[in-house]
Amino acid sequence: MYQARKHIYIAYTGGTIGMMTSAKGGLTPQPGMLEDKLRSLPEFTRKDMPEFTLHEYPTLLDSSDMSPQHWGIIAADILANYAKYDGFVVLHGTDTMAYTASALSFMLPDLGKPVIVTGSQIPLTALRSDGHDNLLNALYLAAYHPCAEVGLFFNHKLLRGNRSTKVNTSGFDAFDSPNCEPLFRVGIDVEPVLPALRSLHAMQPEWQPVQNRAVAIMTLYPGMDFSLAQHLLEQDLDGLILQTFGAGNAPQQPEFLAALQRACERDIVAVNHTQCLRGSVNMGGYAGGNALRDCGLVSAVDMTLEATLTKLHVLLSRPGDKKSVAAMARRQMEKPLCGELTE
Template identity: 45%
Template sequence: MTTKILMIYTGGTIGMESSANGYTSVPGFESLIRSRLAHSHHALLPEFDMLELNPLIDSANLIPSHWTEMADIIIRKYEDYDGFIVLHGTDTMAYSASMLSFILQGLSKPVIFTGSQIPLSQLRNDALDNLITTLLLATDNSINEVCIYFSGRLLRGNRSSKVKATGLDAFNSPNFPWLGQVGLNVELHSNLFLPQKQPRFLNPEFKKNAVVILPIYPGINGKHVELLSSDPDCKAIILRSYGVGNLPDQNQELIDALKAAAQRGVIFVNNSQCLQAEIFQGQYACSSILNEIGVISGAEMTLEACFCKLHFLLATLTSTAIIKNNFAKSLAGEISR
């Protein structure tokens, strides 16, 4: 049986071309891909169809409704293809990969995001290698989750972050091992893949201001919490804390604002500013107050996973208590519990 892949081009650097205003996404990327692949050992590559979003997205312009659009394509075409590739801009790729991991729970086929730091249209680029390797990986039905492939690394999507702005190895998963690496050989660590379970695809509509992010910094004013939480659309705030979850507990204005917002029903999640970290709320006295307020630990989740998981739970559940309870559980391998 012939393996067939669906490639979804959302926009991003991989398909951009130079313009007077810098790199910009242009339609008709499929013809360039097929032209470049014709010079490769294309007989070894799977057949693929390609869909382009219209309009294309520079990933810096990504909004939550785009996640629904991407997921809808995969859900509608799920039985027609053996694997899926999402070509996406690098700036928000980890957000989209995280969200699709929550929407598409229980996958039995690969859904792999990739892109590049240099457009395929340029003579020297990283796009072609990422594209060819992702095509090969997308035929492997042992990969049963949403991943990012970039520069020799196969990563769990909801464990990934963009860690370099210009390096070709732009992505890493700081708190979880790589699912595979590609060098002279393709090495997949199947023991790390998610256990197979029944498909559960939920593709809700998201409210774009439901979740906001507040970095903690020296001298932070409690009025920032008041301003963010006063927005009726704001249902959850991610606190970007220090280290293992610490914040200035002697800043009474800040603590009072957190308490008041929590009493009004705003959900708070504690997420570390450190790239490699796990939240241990209460390990230091300065974070014990957060347990009293009812702030939820973000454990070792990336910021992108925290943000998307909150959006997903807010869009699919109604009870604050149930949302908090489900946030502490692993939905798609984003935490190790």
């Protein structure tokens, strides 16, 4: 019996995958090149591969220039084309790919179709490009092994988008999911590992808008000048991510703790995030963590920094006065919304 080929929408936002070496020697985006290259490769147009429509964004971005505004543009693009396609692939630069994958998961929380973010370390036109396998497999998985959530595909693994983080600047194994198994491993076989968050469905997903809120990230280190920290905490912030030691500990420096407490009392949502790649925040384990809980900080649990930042942006973008939004965000930060943390 004839079965229609799946049709996947590719949102090409920029990144190394579509770049070429310029006359000056650096890599630069080449408008129009990527689709021509894909159409010339027979493996992308085989009958056992899905059809694809590639939408090249008018301005191709280096991912270092990504912002919450761009996350909104990508989410709106997916929603505008949601009914027409079986799945979506977002081509993106690697530097902030995990931020965008995390943001999309919170902005489109009840997806019924796959959205896979991918890219490459070497341009598609170059010898030994990893972009070929990454894009081919992303298209194949979106069509024939669809997960109703946002994923990030790189180096033979489909990771949950809001569990992914960049761990290697130059290797093909650029991304990992330290506190969560991958959704799929792709080798000789396509091996499902982690169940998808929800069942596939065709209903239009709800959109959670995001705005660029005043969120700061403060990393603790030995010998820190706490007067600088106090100055930051006196600013008109909406949120703060405190990068702490170990299981969520900080120096018990009285002036610093007092400044943190005053910030929380001003409805700044302060989140305790460990600097460790693996493991979880536990503010009940040591005095240094207890003190932060007493100041009003909430736990990032075992979220990546990318998920913590984007989740905070999305929550702080919800309507309401600052006090009520802050109270809601504090409650929601410690709860799993779309698989981003371990209960």
